[in-house]
Amino acid sequence: MNHLPVLPVLVPLVTGALLLLLERRHRMSIQRIWAWLGMLAMLAVSVTLLVQVQREDLLVYLLGDWPAKLGITLMVDRLSALMVLTTTLLAIPCLMYACAGWDKRALHFHALFQMQLAGLNGAFLTGDLFNLFVFFEVMLIASYGLLLSGARGARIKAGMHYVVFNIAASVVFLMALGLLYGMLGTLNMTEMAARIAAAPPERTMLIHAGAGLLLLVFCAKAALLPLYLWLPEAYARAPAAVAALFTVMTKVGLYAILRVYTLMFGEAAGPLANLAWDWLLPAGAATIVLAALGVIGAPRLRIAVAYLVLLSAGTLFVAFSLANPGAISAGLYYLAHSVFVSASLFLLADIIQRHRGSNGDYLMPIASMPNKTLPAALFLVAAVSIAGLPPLSGFIGKLQLLNSVPESQLAWIWAVILGSSLMTIIGLSRSGTRLFWRIDASPSDAEAPPVRRAEIGAVLLLLAYGIAMTVAAGPVLRYTNAAAAQLLDVDTYIQTLRQTDPQIREPSP
Amino acid sequence: MEFAIASAIGVLAASGIYLLLRARTFDVILGLTLLSYATNLLIFAAGRPVVGKPPVLRDGVAQTLANYSDPLPQALVLTAIVIAFAMTAVTVVVAMREHADLHTDHVDGEEPDDDARGGGR
Numbered sequence: 001m002n003h004l005p006v007l008p009v010l011v012p013l014v015t016g017a018l019l020l021l022l023e024r025r026h027r028m029s030i031q032r033i034w035a036w037l038g039m040l041a042m043l044a045v046s047v048t049l050l051v052q053v054q055r056e057d058l059l060v061y062l063l064g065d066w067p068a069k070l071g072i073t074l075m076v077d078r079l080s081a082l083m084v085l086t087t088t089l090l091a092i093p094c095l096m097y098a099c100a101g102w103d104k105r106a107l108h109f110h111a112l113f114q115m116q117l118a119g120l121n122g123a124f125l126t127g128d129l130f131n132l133f134v135f136f137e138v139m140l141i142a143s144y145g146l147l148l149s150g151a152r153g154a155r156i157k158a159g160m161h162y163v164v165f166n167i168a169a170s171v172v173f174l175m176a177l178g179l180l181y182g183m184l185g186t187l188n189m190t191e192m193a194a195r196i197a198a199a200p201p202e203r204t205m206l207i208h209a210g211a212g213l214l215l216l217v218f219c220a221k222a223a224l225l226p227l228y229l230w231l232p233e234a235y236a237r238a239p240a241a242v243a244a245l246f247t248v249m250t251k252v253g254l255y256a257i258l259r260v261y262t263l264m265f266g267e268a269a270g271p272l273a274n275l276a277w278d279w280l281l282p283a284g285a286a287t288i289v290l291a292a293l294g295v296i297g298a299p300r301l302r303i304a305v306a307y308l309v310l311l312s313a314g315t316l317f318v319a320f321s322l323a324n325p326g327a328i329s330a331g332l333y334y335l336a337h338s339v340f341v342s343a344s345l346f347l348l349a350d351i352i353q354r355h356r357g358s359n360g361d362y363l364m365p366i367a368s369m370p371n372k373t374l375p376a377a378l379f380l381v382a383a384v385s386i387a388g389l390p391p392l393s394g395f396i397g398k399l400q401l402l403n404s405v406p407e408s409q410l411a412w413i414w415a416v417i418l419g420s421s422l423m424t425i426i427g428l429s430r431s432g433t434r435l436f437w438r439i440d441a442s443p444s445d446a447e448a449p450p451v452r453r454a455e456i457g458a459v460l461l462l463l464a465y466g467i468a469m470t471v472a473a474g475p476v477l478r479y480t481n482a483a484a485a486q487l488l489d490v491d492t493y494i495q496t497l498r499q500t501d502p503q504i505r506e507p508s509p
Numbered sequence: 510m511e512f513a514i515a516s517a518i519g520v521l522a523a524s525g526i527y528l529l530l531r532a533r534t535f536d537v538i539l540g541l542t543l544l545s546y547a548t549n550l551l552i553f554a555a556g557r558p559v560v561g562k563p564p565v566l567r568d569g570v571a572q573t574l575a576n577y578s579d580p581l582p583q584a585l586v587l588t589a590i591v592i593a594f595a596m597t598a599v600t601v602v603v604a605m606r607e608h609a610d611l612h613t614d615h616v617d618g619e620e621p622d623d624d625a626r627g628g629g630r
Contacts, residue, residue, distance in 0.1 A: 130585060137592050144599055148606075156607045157618035160534065163603055164616075167541050167596050168529060174548045174589050181582065182555030 004052060005061035005074045007045045008084050008121035011038060016114030023111065032099050035110045039088075039095055042117065046085040053081040054479075058492065060127070060500040067505075068188060068497050075127035075190070075493070078483035079332070083124040083255055086336045087248055089465060090343055091117055093458035097347055098241035100454040106149040106239065116142035116245065123252050127497070129180070130187045132256065133173050136221070140166050143249065146242045147234065155237040162234040169220040176213035183207050190497045193264045193490055196272060204271050211265055215257070215276050222253025223313050224280070225287045232294065235306040240350030243302070244343035244462075250313050251335055258320050258328070262487050277321040281409075284317025285416045292420040295427035301352060301361040304431055305345045308386055311420060312338035318413060319401050326404030328484035333477055334397030337469055341386045341394065344462035348382060351375055351451055351459070352435060363434045371451075376436040378459050383428040385466050388421045393469040400477065514554050521547035532621070534604035534614045538597065545593035549586050556582030 015038030022031050053059060059076040062068060095113065103109040119139025126132050148159045181187055183203050184195045199207055220227040231250070235243050261276040269275075291314055294307030312334070319331030352375050353360050359367040369375075385392035398417060405413045469476055486492070521543050528540030556579040564580035566572060604614070611618045 130588075134588065134592075141595070141599070144603075148603060151606075153610055154618070156603065156610055160600075160603050160607050160616065160618075163596075163600055164529075164537055164541065167600065168544070170592070170596075171541070171544045171548050174545075175551055177585070178548065178552035178555040178582070181552070181585070182557070185579075187581075 002059070002061070004045070004049060005059050005076045005125060006063070008042065008049065008125060009118050011041050011045055012114040012117040012121065014038075015041075016111045016118065019114060020108070020111040023108065028104055031110050032103070035095060035099075035114070038114060039092060042088050043092070046081070046088040049076060050081045050085050053078055054482075057486065058496050060496055062500065062502055065502045065505050067502050068500060069186060069191060072131050073127040073188060073190075073497065073500075074125045075497070076125055077493075078479065078486050079255070079258070080124045082332060082336070082479070082483060083251075084121050086251075086339055087117065087120050087124070090248055090339055090462075091245065093347070093461045094241045094245045094343070096454050096461070097244065097458040100452040100458075102239055102241055106146070108145065108149065112142045112145040112149070113245070116146060118142075120248065120252060124255060127190060128188050129192065129260075130177055132189075133170070133177060136173070136252070137170060139249070139252065140170070143242075143246065146245070147238050151237075158233040158237040161230050165220070165230045169217050172213055172220075173217040176210045176217065179206055179210035179213070183210065188497070189260065189263055190493045193266070193268070194494050196264055197268045197270055199270070199272075201271075208272060208275065211272065211275060214260060215279070218253045218257045218260070219280075219283075220253070222250050222257065222317070223287075223310055224317060225283045225290065225314075228287065228291075228310055228313075231310060232298075232303050232306040235309060235346075236300060236302040240347050243346040247309055247339050247342045247346065250309060251316075251339060254313065254316050254320065254335070257317075258487070262323070263490055263493060266488065266490050268490050274323065277323050280317050280321035284314045284321060285413070287311075287314030287317065288416050288420045292423035292427075295424055296430070298427070298431075299363060301349045301363065301431055301435065302346065304363075304427060305342060305349055308345065308424070309338075309342050311424065312342065312386075315398075315401070315417065315420075318417070322405065322409075322413075324404060324406065325481065325484040325488060327401060328487065329477065329480040330397060330400035330404055332480040332483055333400060333469070333473075334394075336476075337393040337397050337466060338386070340462050340465040340469075341382055344378075344382050344459050344466075345386065347455065347459050347462070348375060348379055351455060352379075354451070356435075363431055366434055366438055369435065372436050374456065376432070378456075378463065379432060379436070381463050383432060385463070387424045387428060389425070391470065393466045393473070396470060396473050396477075514550065518547050518550050518554070521550070532616055534600075534607065534616055537616060538600050538604060541600065542593070542597055545589070545597075549589055549593070552582050552586050552589060556580075 015034065019031055019034055022034060053076055061074040063072045063074065098109060116139055119135050119142055122135035123132055123139060126135060144163055147162060151159055183206050184192050186192055186195065196207060223231045235246055238246060257276065265272050265275050267273055288311060291307045291311035295304050295311065298304035298307060316331050316335055319327045319334065349361050355369045355375065356367050359365050385394045388394040388398040402414055402417060525540045525544030525547060528536045528543065531537065558578050562576060562578050564578045564583065570576050607618060608614050613620055
C-alpha cells in the first residue's frame with residue numbers, strides 16, 4: 001500500500017510532538033534544526049505528492065484499511081496536492097523569518113507551527129466531512145496558540161474576537177454535519193455526493209438547510225462580506241511570521257467551498273445543483289469593493305495588507321462561483337500567487353515597522369526611515385505584483401480570470417475587478433509615498449535597527465516564488481487547468497472511491 | 510419524544526445565541542457552552558436513537574440497522590464534546606488574560622461610554 005497521502009499530516013504531527021519534548025531540555029538551536037528537518041521532509045513529501053498525482057490522477061488512501069463507507073478516507077487530487085505544496089512553500093519563509101528571533105519570545109512556537117501545518121495539510125487531504133471539521137479544529141487551536149502566545153493589550157482583544165468567532169462558526173459546522181448525516185447516513189464527501197444526487201424529494205429541504213449552514217461556516221472562515229470583520233484586526237495584530245502563515249488560513253475556507261460545492265452540490269446534484277454560486281458571486285463582488293476601500297482607508301500598513309488578503313479572497317469567490325473550468329483554473333493560480341505576495345507584504349510591514357521606531361507602521365505621521373532603499377525596493381515589487389500590474393504573477397492571474405468571464409456577466413465583473421485593482425494601486429502608492437518618499441532627506445539621529453539577513457531572505461524567497469510563477473506561468477496554468485477539469489468530473493471521484501477496497505482486511509459481508 | 514428533544518435543542522440554541530450576543534466575556538462563554546450542548550443533542554438525535562436498541566452487537570441478532578441504533582453519531586458527539594470542552598478552557602483563559610490586562614470584562618476591551626449612547630443600557 002502506498003502510504004504517501006498520509007505523510008503530509010504525519011510528518012508535521014510527529015515533528016511537532018518531538019519539538020514539544022525537545023523544548024524542555026534543549027537550546028533553541030537544537031529545536032530549530034529539528035524544525036528545519038521536519039520542514040525539509042515536508043517539502044520532499046509535497047513535491048513527491050504533486051508528481052505522483054500527475055501520474056495517477058487520484059490517490060485514495062483508506063486510513064486503518066477500513067472500507068471507504070465505514071472509515072475515513074484521504075483523497076488526493078490535483079487540487080489537494082497543489083494546496084499542500086503551496087502551504088509548504090509558504091511555511092518555509094515563515095519559519096525562516098521566525099528563526100531570526102521571534103521564536104525565542106513566543107512560547108512553544110515551533111511545536112504550534114508544526115501542528116498548524118498538520119491541520120492545514122489534513123484539511124486539504126481529507127475526503128471525509130467530519131474529518132474536515134477535526135482538521136479545521138487542529139488548525140484553529142494551533143492558530144490560537146500562535147496568535148496569543150505572549151500577547152498583551154490590543155492583541156489579546158483581537159484574539160478574543162478571533163477565538164469566539166471561530167468557535168461559534170465551528171458549532172454551526174457541527175450542526176450542519178448533524179443534519180447532513182441524519183439525512184444521508186454517511187460523512188464521506190464522495191459517497192454523500194452520490195446520495196445527494198439520489199435523495200428522495202422529501203429530504204431535499206433539510207439537505208438544503210445543511211448545505212446552507214455549511215456554506216455559512218466556510219464563508220466565515222474565508223471572510224466573505226458580512227463575516228469578515230474579525231479579520232483585519234486579528235491579522236494586523238498577529239506577529240509577522242504568524243500573520244504571514246495566516247494568509248493561507250482564509251484560503252482553507254475557499255478550498256472547502258470549492259471542494260464541497262463542486263463535489264457534493266455540483267452539476268449532478270439534481271434539485272440542489274449549483275446552489276452556492278448564485279449567492280457567492282454578488283457577495284464576492286461586494287467583498288472586493290469593500291476591501292478595496294479598506295486598502296485606501298487603512299491607517300496602518302498592516303491593516304492595508306489585511307484588506308489585501310480580503311480582496312484576494314473576494315476575487316477568488318468571484319472566480320470560483322463562475323464555476324467554469326477556465327475561471328476555477330485562473331482562481332487556483334491567483335490563490336497561490338496571492339498567498340505568497342500578501343505573506344511577503346506582512347513580513348515587509350514588520351521590517352518597516354521596526355525601521356521607523358516609535359512611529360510603527362502608521363502611515364500618517366511622516367517619519368524618516370534609515371536604510372530605506374532595500375525595503376522600498378521590495379515593497380515596490382510586492383505592490384506591483386499584488387495590484388495585478390504587468391509583468392508579475394498578479395497580472396497573469398487576473399488576466400486569466402477576466403478572460404474566462406462569460407459574455408453575459410462580462411460588464412460588471414470586469415468593472416469590479418479592474419476598479420478594485422485601480423483602487424489597490426492608489427492605496428499602495430499612497431502608502432509607499434508616505435513611507436518611503438516624502439520623508440526628510442537628512443537621516444535621523446536614530447541608528448538603524450538590525451534587520452537580520454534571514455528576514456530579508458524570507459521576503460526575497462516569497463517574492464521569488466511570485467517571479468517563478470510568472471516565468472513558469474505556462475506549466476503552472478496547464479496544471480491548474482487539469483486540476484479544474486478534474487474537479488468538475490464528479491463521476492470519476494465516485495467510481496474511484498467505490499473501486500478502492502481494503503487490502504489486508506476481509507471485505508465486510 | 511421528538512417534540513421534547515426538538516424543543517430542548519431549540520431552547521438551548523436560542524439561549525446560547527442570546528448570551529453569545531451580550532457584551533460581557535462571561536456571558537459569551539456561557540453562550541458558547543449552551544450552543545455546543547444544543548449541537549451535541551442535535552447530532553445525537555440525527556442518529557435516530559431508539560429505546561431498547563443499544564449500538565452493541567449481540568449474538569443471534571442480524572447485524573442491520575433495524576436491530577441496532579447507529580453508533581456513529583455517538584462517536585461524533587464524543588469528539589464534539591471533547592473539542593467543545595477544550596475550546597471553553599481556551600476562551601476562559603483568554604478572557605481572564607484580557608481582564609487582567611485591560612481591567613474590564615467587556616468584549617471590546619473597554620467600557621462603553623454611557624453618555625455617548627444616550628445613557629443607560
